[in-house]
Amino acid sequence: DADVTQTPRNRITKTGKRIMLECSQTKGHDRMYWYRQDPGLGLRLIYYSFDVKDINKGEISDGYSVSRQAQAKFSLSLESAIPNQTALYFCATSTPDRRGEQFFGPGTRLTVL
C-alpha cells in the first residue's frame, strides 16, 4: 500500500464550487505539505503543517484553506474554485529529523471550468 495517498485522483468542477482534496499518510511523519504544480512554474507551496496544532501559509495560500484532522490526515479546500486553480496538486510528508526529505503522494489533477 502507498505511504501517502490522495483523493480524488482527478476532479473536474465548475467555477464557484467548493472542493476538498484529501491526503492520508502511514509514514508516521508529523510534517505535511500541500503543493501545486503548473507547467513552467514548478512546485509551489500552498500550506504546511508541522503537527496537528501548527499550520502555516506557504507562498500561494490565497484562495485555499487547510485542515489537519489528525497526524495522518491533511486536507486542502478551495472555498470557491476559479479556473486559474486548475493544476496538479501534491501532498507531501517529510522526515522528522533535520534532513527534511520529502515524500509525495500520487497527486490530484484538478480542472476548474
Place this chain on the structure above:
Amino acid sequence: QKEVEQNSGPLSVPEGAIASLNCTYSDRGSQSFFWYRQYSGKSPELIMSIYSNGDKEDGRFTAQLNKASQYVSLLIRDSQPSDSATYLCATRRGGYQKVTFGTGTKLQVIP
C-alpha cells in the same frame, strides 16, 4: 533571481552515456540538497540527498555539492531510456522544513 535555478532542457543524451544535470541556488543558508525524479503526470520521487561538500554516490547516480560556488549537480552513469524524466533540484535551509524546488530539467535518453 530564482532561489533555485535549473536549465529547463531538454537535455538529450545517447543510451549508455553520462547525463550531467546542474543546479545553482541563491540562499547561502541552505544546508540540505535534494534531487527528485518526476515522470510526466506522476509525483516527484526522491533519488538523492546530499548535505556536505563533495560527492555522494548511489548506484548509477552521483550527487555533487559545492557550497562555495552554490552549485549542485547530478550525474547519471550508463543512462537508460527509463531515466527519461524531469529532474528537480531542491534545497532546504537549516533549521526550517520549507523546501524550495527548481523548475526542473527534462532529460531525454535516446536509444
